[in-house]
Amino acid sequence: MCVPISVTTREMKGETFYNQGLFYYQAGSNTFTPEGMAALQEALVAFNKAVNDKPDVADFYYMRGVTSIQFVHFYYRPFTEEQERMFDEALKDFERALKVDEKFFIAYAGIGNAYDRYGSFYKAIEYYDKALEHENEIRERWGDKALAAIYFSRGRAYHRTLKYRCIQDYEKAVKHDPSLTYAPMHLATAYLQAGRLEDAAAMADKAVEAIEAKEKKAPWDYRALITRAKCQAKFRNYKECVDDLNRALEMAPFTDPDLLLLLGQAFQAMGNERKAKECFERTIKVCDELIEQPHQMKPVYTVYNTRGQALMELHQYSMAISDFEKVVALAPEHYPHAHTHYKTEGLKNLWLCHLKIGDKDQAEKFFRKAVTMAEEQGLEFVLRELNA
Template sequence: MQAPGLTKLPSQQKVPKYRPSINIDNLIAICTGKLKNCPNHKKALYIRASAYIKKGEYQTAIQDCNKLLETDGENVGGYYLRGCANEKLGQIDLAIEDFSKVLSLDENHVNAAFARASCLNLKGDFAGAIEDYTRALEKDNAKSLNLSNSINKRSLLRNSSMKKDEPYPKTDAFQFTTKKNKYQQPEEDDLMNPQNDEEYLQNDQSQIQNQPQQTSFMSQNPLYTSIDANELNIQRPSQIIDKEISQPMQQQLISMIPENIKNDNKKISDWFHSQGFEARKKEDFIKAIEFYTMALMFNPNHFKSIFNRGFAFDKLRMYNDAISDYTKAIELDSKNAYAYYNRGISYDKKGDYNLAIKDFAKSIELDPSKADFYHNKGFAMKKKNLIKEAILEFNECIRLDKNHFKAYYNRANCYEKLGDFDKAQQDYLIANNVVPNNPNTLTHIGILMDRQQKLEEALKYFNSSLKIDQNYAPAYNGRGLVFDKIGEFEKACQDFNKAIEIEPQNPVYIHNRGCCKRSMNKFEEALEDFKKALSLDSKNPIIYSNMGLVLRKMEDFETAAYCYSQELIYSQENTRTLNNRGYCLAKLGQFDEAIADYTKAIKLDPVNIHAIYNRGICNERIGEFRKAIEDFSQVIHLQNDQGANAYFNRGCCYDNIGEMDLAIADYSKALEIDNKTSKVS
């Protein structure tokens, strides 16, 4: 016999059938056995009290309710059952007192409102009775409930009341406010509390010290100049740099031309080019551009001046001007591989990776013997997340140059992204042999060890990195993460503090310190760090996610829900975030909105027990008992009939729709599973 109201689930998720009749004395015996081993077991006390009421043993039921309420003074279900028993015994005043307590804890408890109305009617308080009936009917939303013998368990295990706050979501000026003295979650809750979803941040060091190299033409041996971390901070010059030079400046520069070449434009161009190159070597790129521009006034097709002016523009981060000059150089010499190569680098820095890859491919076509051409093509592919394709380019680079440090380093980073930690470690170690004592490489090996849970090895590499460079912030950050993992929170905070001292505007380090503070239960301090991190990186979904977790722990569910909404804006829709936001909305009493989130999560992951179970709880709270039964039935199936909570909650739903035999069967199964679990543990 199929349980009433259940729609048929897919064949792989068949709902188990139930026998229509189970002896209620057997249920009482099961509960009694449980209570011998665990006298304060809330579920057992509640179920046995419910069973005694069904048998008409109201005084015995009251004794169980009293015991339950001694254990949990705000247990809504306990007060409701005791009220029902008192009403049956004719103790109307005591019943009204119990039902009033229920409604003070849960203003949406429809059955308590109906029950109190009935008691007030018996007392002759018709005005009060009418008020309660009206209130109950409004809350009932015209749903057909079996109100006689209905035991509403909606808030059986709640230790705090739900209240409906402002409508969600909050969109105007968002203020970080928190509720005080609410840092501990209730010991038990109908809802499954989302798993701690902390996620730490690592800097991608390959983006810091391994920018592409460009070539500057001056002699037969090209000069390769790599960009280091300091050069990344160069800003566009405050003065405007143009390819046109003012008349006074032209006259001043012309006056510098040596007398013996004044009548030879070619020699004048060469001379200005040489002056430009000298300025470039001193990193005076503005002056270099002026000299190169003067060279082009005397010879508009002076290839080296056009090429090297492009190089200087690139160093000043004026990438469009650099690309323009390299394009002109290509027009003058379409077979020059370095012109394509350098233009590719400017495209890369500008973020036009497709055009960069195209130019690197052309440079390889023109000169397949240059290892750097392959490396930079691979590096651009890596930025496009074309990881396997990038590895092929790094392979070619290494074939041509067995000591190409950056190729080993970046190939290692690619293997790491693919989860091939053995190959990644091998390449990092080779890179460390090629360029010994590089703190960046040692730090990345440490990060790799951390990801493989080889924490002692990770600490060794971070320590080695810091021994070489005591001001290398990424190593402090990496070591701090390891200390956090092993519970050395004070040491972790010290390392994060040091990283922040070195790089005060780095949101990664500030965020990670916030996570550490959260692990130390210093929620207010953690919140301040997350707020600071967001002020520096306002679109980072991981920061919003971890801030949401702290706010949940502080029971500021409204602000937490806002954080999860922001996380969804800046990341792809995913089950974890939807579950987290759904939980917060349910805690706010916004069950319809919570159900919408859980439904989206289930659409993404049809067997997500967390979402299905909590949707069942929300459906139960709004009186959609048959929908809740469907959800709990699916959870029971997915848990291989071992989900005590799902059985218990489904039993409560059957109880609410008057299917008492099915309710008793589920209560019994819940206790049976709970007994087995207790014996195992």
């Protein structure tokens, strides 16, 4: 799961509760596992004690807010009452941090991260802008890594709305902190979506190097290999593409059918129809299983989209159309998943499918719907793809 990066404050000598909170926060943040969530609950308990003990320290409120927003993500809308409460409490904590210390400028980025995770991306950007009005002060007090995290987070919000502007912010994040693992991964994807293939390939290499250097892999790290594989396919380096996809299959925490679909397309491009057909059929089988038993990293509407593409590759167009109709019906209108806006993606695939069967009138209808939605929401990368 792709999330904004929160600036983490440092330990304080003699502040036992606060330091315990930091320990538990670092153990649980962005893990999305039951053990990680339990660690975050322990962090909240510790930060509550720290605040009650000393209610005039901005860092305590800030880190409690940062911890609270770990329980909120727009992928899981509609939110429970408890998640809504935690979102509201996080905003209050960031505001309290600023009230205690009006120069605690990273709290503006904290508010931005809260809105991003809530799904209010333009509101998030407003607060990242507020934080970055104080760029020099942030660098002096919290360092370049903090500045990189804020630029990355604003870039992430722009990327969620599929804006070219995300590239500029990701580039600044890499400049301020070359060791920031996720910036190259996201920047490579953004370059690819913008059609900057040479830049995408070079950055994808850096992204893969970054994840391979990590001792503990995050569940989504395999996606760096997907981006590089897509770059290899663009340059017709199909053997290297297949190698990266096979490595991604080994690294992924579940069998992601997108990998099998891409493998099938690579084998097809190499002229190996037998292997391509096997991959497409396996894609469909895995999708069937994920529809029956969903995985938290793969919402069902994304699975229908992948299955529809595999069916289309096998010329089973009526079944593919049925799947793409489900994508359009189920996908959120205003929220992407990873780097894809699935409602317009479903419309695009309905357009392509109807072109395949020669129904130009229906194809044009779906194309116009996709373009209209992308224009209304300002989805620049989608418009580039549709008009390519």
